[in-house]
Amino acid sequence: MNEVINFQEKLTKFQEHWQPKVIAEMNDYQFKLVKIQGEFVWHDHPETDEVFMVLAGQMTIAFRDREVTLQAGEMFVVPKGVEHKPYAAAECHVLLIEPRGVVNTGTAGGEMTAVNDVWI
Amino acid sequence: MNEVINFQEKLTKFQEHWQPKVIAEMNDYQFKLVKIQGEFVWHDHPETDEVFMVLAGQMTIAFRDREVTLQAGEMFVVPKGVEHKPYAAAECHVLLIEPRGVVNTGTAGGEMTAVNDVWI
Numbered sequence: 001m002n003e004v005i006n007f008q009e010k011l012t013k014f015q016e017h018w019q020p021k022v023i024a025e026m027n028d029y030q031f032k033l034v035k036i037q038g039e040f041v042w043h044d045h046p047e048t049d050e051v052f053m054v055l056a057g058q059m060t061i062a063f064r065d066r067e068v069t070l071q072a073g074e075m076f077v078v079p080k081g082v083e084h085k086p087y088a089a090a091e092c093h094v095l096l097i098e099p100r101g102v103v104n105t106g107t108a109g110g111e112m113t114a115v116n117d118v119w120i
Numbered sequence: 121m122n123e124v125i126n127f128q129e130k131l132t133k134f135q136e137h138w139q140p141k142v143i144a145e146m147n148d149y150q151f152k153l154v155k156i157q158g159e160f161v162w163h164d165h166p167e168t169d170e171v172f173m174v175l176a177g178q179m180t181i182a183f184r185d186r187e188v189t190l191q192a193g194e195m196f197v198v199p200k201g202v203e204h205k206p207y208a209a210a211e212c213h214v215l216l217i218e219p220r221g222v223v224n225t226g227t228a229g230g231e232m233t234a235v236n237d238v239w240i
Contacts (some may be wrong), residue, residue, distance in 0.1 A: 001186075006194045026169040026197050026217065029149065049146040055193075066121075073175075074126045077146050097146065097217070 007033065007055055011093055013120045018112055020096055020104055021120040032096040033120070034104075040086040043108035050078045050098045057092030061085070127153065127175055131213055133240045138232055140216055140224055141240040152216040153240070154224075160206040163228035170198045170218045177212030181205070 002024075010023050010033055018040060020032035036059060052061065053075040060069045061076060062085040070076055078084050105113040122144075130143050130153055138160060140152035156179060172181065173195040180189045181196060182205040190196055198204050225233040 002197045002199065004188050004190055004194050004196050006191075008193055024171070024195065024197050026171050027200075027219075031171075031195070051144070051146050051151075068124050070124055071126075073128055074124050075144065075151070076124050077122045077144050079122065080147075099147075 005031075007093075007095065010120055011035070011055075017091070018104065019114040019118070021118055023120060025100065028100050029097060030100050030102075030117075032098075034094050034096055035091055036086060036088045036094060037091045038088065041105055041108050041110055041112050042083055042085045043104075043106035044081055044083045045078075045098070045102055045106045046081050048080050048099050048102060050080075050096065050102065052076050052078065052086070053095040053097070055093040055095055057088060057090060059086060059088040059092040059094060062087060125151075127213075127215065130240055131155070131175075137211070138224065139234040139238070141238055143240060145220065148220050149217060150220050150222075150237075152218075154214050154216055155211055156206060156208045156214060157211045158208070161225055161228050161230055161232055162203055162205045163224075163226035164201055164203045165198075165218070165222055165226045166201050168200050168219050168222060170200075170222065171216065172196050172198065172206070173215040173217070175213040175215055177208060177210060179206055179208040179212040179214060182207060 020034040022030050024031040054070045140154040142150050144151040174190045
């Protein structure tokens with residue numbers, strides 16, 4: 001049976017940046033915690049929307065034509081197929097929600113591609 | 121294009137209890153804010169899991185064989201088809217995540233059934 005998931009407790013279990021950790025599944029969707037700092041790569045997810053929810057800190061999501069800034073207590077839905085580049089000047093804690101199987105760098109690949117489906 | 125969603129700002133837009141308000145969609149899933157206080161009805165959702173994420177306050181989800189208590193910063197996945205009854209002694213603010221079309225009372229119906237798909 002499922003257990004209560006406490007974000008702060010889960011966040012103590014890893015320190016590395018840009019490597020999402022799965023904490024829960026709802027149907028075929030996953031909830032992933034990630035710590036980010038610095039600049040990610042331009043990428044998109046052609047097959048799905050992606051939710052960013054900030055738990056602590058501040059992040060910016062750059063798009064080709066604008067950017068949005070998220071604080072703790074805010075969320076944003078990146079539409080499928082839209083190129084975006086996350087950025088955080090200082091460490092920021094984020095909850096990602098997206099279908100199982102989505103890779104962090106989408107179709108871009110490269111050295112920032114994280115091992116997928118790692119549970120904590 | 122999507123906008124940044126601030127939970128506190130959205131929570132100022134309604135006061136009633138047990139009537140979820142949609143704030144975002146990701147593919148065919150909806151994010152709904154709800155203010156709860158008191159006792160809900162036993163119900164289940166035969167077709168889908170359902171996520172409860174507490175933003176402020178404390179709530180309990182009773183199951184037929186146990187109960188779990190959630191604080192702010194915690195989430196729980198109620199598995200599909202599992203009967204549950206939410207409860208909050210004092211007002212509690214919750215983010216629900218579930219597929220579009222899910223009704224709050226599931227298959228139970230009754231007077232606590234909210235109008236579905238109301239956006240704020």
